[in-house]
Amino acid sequence: MVGLVDCDNFFCSCERVFRPDLARVPLVVLSNNDGCVVARSAEAKKMGVREGLPYYQLLEQFPDGKIVAFSSNYTLYGDLSARIMQILRDEAPDVIQYSIDEAFLVLDGVGEDGLKQWGERLCAKVLRYTGMPVSLGIAPSKTLAKVASRYAKKYPGYRKCCLMANETQRRKALESFPVEDVWGIGRRISASLQMQGVTTALQFASLPKDMVRKRYHVTGEQTWRELNGEDVIRLECMSDTKKKTIMTSRSFPGMLTEMADLGTHVANYAARCAVKLRRQQSVCEMVTVFIQSNHFREDLLQYDASASHTFATATATTGELVNASLRLLEKIYRQGIYYKRAGVMVSGVGSALALQPDLFEFNPAERAKQMNVCAALDSINGRMGADTVVLGAQQYRQKSADGKSVKFVNAIRRALKSPDYTTVLGSFEVC
DNA sequence: TCTGGGGTCCTAGGACCC
DNA sequence: TCTGGGGTCCTAGGACCC
Numbered sequence: 001m002v003g004l005v006d007c008d009n010f011f012c013s014c015e016r017v018f019r020p021d022l023a024r025v026p027l028v029v030l031s032n033n034d035g036c037v038v039a040r041s042a043e044a045k046k047m048g049v050r051e052g053l054p055y056y057q058l059l060e061q062f063p064d065g066k067i068v069a070f071s072s073n074y075t076l077y078g079d080l081s082a083r084i085m086q087i088l089r090d091e092a093p094d095v096i097q098y099s100i101d102e103a104f105l106v107l108d109g110v111g112e113d114g115l116k117q118w119g120e121r122l123c124a125k126v127l128r129y130t131g132m133p134v135s136l137g138i139a140p141s142k143t144l145a146k147v148a149s150r151y152a153k154k155y156p157g158y159r160k161c162c163l164m165a166n167e168t169q170r171r172k173a174l175e176s177f178p179v180e181d182v183w184g185i186g187r188r189i190s191a192s193l194q195m196q197g198v199t200t201a202l203q204f205a206s207l208p209k210d211m212v213r214k215r216y217h218v219t220g221e222q223t224w225r226e227l228n229g230e231d232v233i234r235l236e237c238m239s240d241t242k243k244k245t246i247m248t249s250r251s252f253p254g255m256l257t258e259m260a261d262l263g264t265h266v267a268n269y270a271a272r273c274a275v276k277l278r279r280q281q282s283v284c285e286m287v288t289v290f291i292q293s294n295h296f297r298e299d300l301l302q303y304d305a306s307a308s309h310t311f312a313t314a315t316a317t318t319g320e321l322v323n324a325s326l327r328l329l330e331k332i333y334r335q336g337i338y339y340k341r342a343g344v345m346v347s348g349v350g351s352a353l354a355l356q357p358d359l360f361e362f363n364p365a366e367r368a369k370q371m372n373v374c375a376a377l378d379s380i381n382g383r384m385g386a387d388t389v390v391l392g393a394q395q396y397r398q399k400s401a402d403g404k405s406v407k408f409v410n411a412i413r414r415a416l417k418s419p420d421y422t423t424v425l426g427s428f429e430v431c
Numbered sequence: 432t433c434t435g436g437g438g439t440c441c442t443a444g445g446a447c448c449c
Numbered sequence: 450t451c452t453g454g455g456g457t458c459c460t461a462g463g464a465c466c467c
Contacts, residue, residue, distance in 0.1 A: 031435035038435065056433040072435090099438095099467045186465050217441065219465075247437060254432075296434055343436090 001115065001138055001165075002231060003105035004145035005088060005122075007081075008133040008153060010101035011039035014077050015070050017131040018421045018428070026067045030055055033253045033413045034071055071414035079422045083130050091122050096235050104142055104235060119161030139164035142233050143226030146183040147173055147201065174202035174227060184223035189216055201227055242280045242349070248272040249343025253413045255294055256339045262291060263326055267393040269344035270325035274318040277346060278378060283314035283355055285348025287321055289328040294340035305332035314348065314355060317370040318377065321346070322393055 007013060011029040016022050026043035030036065037053045044067055049058065055069065081100045088095045094106035110118055119136045126134045137148025144164055151173060152162035164170055180190035182201050192215070198204050204212075205227035213221040225232050248269040256262055266289055277284055290306035307328045315321065325344050380389050387394075419428035 033435080034433090036434055052434080054434040059433095102467075184465070188464060217464095219441070243438070245438075249436065251435070294434095341435095 001107045001140060002142050002145045003092065003107050003119065004137045004142065004149045005103050005105060006135050006149045006153070007084065007101040008135060009039060009041050011072065011077055012041040013132050014080050015418055017080065022068060027070070028058070028067060029070050029072055030416065031072060033251060034415055035251065038072065069416055071417040073418050073420070075420050075423055076418065080130060080132060084126055084132055084134065087126050087129055091125070098235065104145070107138065116161060116163045119163065120159045123160035134160065136161045137164070138162070140229045141226040141231040142235070143183050143223060144170065144229065147177055150181070170229065171202060174205060175200060177201040179204045182223060182227065184219060189220065242282060244349050245345060245347045246273050246276045246349065247343060247345040249341065250412065251341045252339070257337065259329065259333045262333065262339055262342060263329055264394065264396050265342050266325050266329050266344060267322045267391065269342065270321040271318050271391065271394055273344050273346045274316055274321045275378070277316035277349065278374060281352045282349045283316045283352045284346035285314045286310045286346065287324050287328070288345040288347065289325050289332065290343050291329070291332060291339055292341040293337050297338070300338050301336065303334055303337045307332045314350060316352060317374050318391060319370055319373070322391055326393065
């Protein structure tokens, strides 16, 4: 049997852990730059707040201030997630973390008679230790466990744990489960299924396998088999968490026109990519920079562009990545465009230990030096906080009113951020 | 003024090879 | 009259996920 633990309205629940006064208050969490709604509490959902709603529209729709909004606080969410995962690892034979708020549990050896009680106890323990409500679905396959967890979340009668143990329970659950809510069935496929009159998960699972395979390819067939009780999706390989491509991109709070300003952002994204690469002990072969105008402003000239550079020798040093990225930006930058978004992506990611040096350009001494600089950088920033030491090119400069001094400014708008309760001492006052 | 930021896998089609 | 056949690798784009 497979378990799926899923936090209820994760970001919102995180915000509530240290704000019990907001337990029943409609609450939303906003994207970077306080752009739009990315998470909603149950109360906010009930009031009809839709996911992705721009924040300014939320203020228009609910001007009375009854809905509390937070900027996203990924430090807090990441830390609470880590605590929950640790509890799961303490309790379950094997845990495969799937996302910041979800994990699959391998339940071999957990007594099947007591599975339901075991699950209820697990959810209660997570709540007691972290203050975070979680739901658990247990079933013969991952996709079915996902279905079960939905029921666990929806109906309080399950006491947070829904066990789908036999054929009767499976059919009953799938019968009233909308096909578009099945894990692995997205907008396109569900639209195609609706056209054929397939609206429930059970109807989909009852289609002929060959037909599903032909029309929806291997991934569709996998979902079909999972719904029929076969555990075929392999996530175990995912647990080596090394990413194959790494991207850092942001929208800007306003719009930018100058290359120098774009360059500061691009330098930061490149530096972020370098840190992410080094953290997973990888190097990359290629870096891609992209810039975009504001797609929502049809009255302005639109321009999207990207360019890539392949390194002679794969790298993860901040210097090389920033340098290459800025040169790429020069190539694609056009004057007279109002830029809204930019990003840096690294690909061809491989192990830093199996590095293949270029035959002609390899300079061992220079390489070693660069890597020492990065090691020192990571060490300082690890102890003193991210971005304690950065390259000059990463500094967002804001001139003082008299124009004499320049100060470092935060490039992301997070006006409504909660304190870093769990990671920064003194970030809030204790009563 | 104002609209997120990451990832993965699969398939089709082109380039290239013998 | 009348254009081979089979294979691999790479890339772009689509579909999905959180």
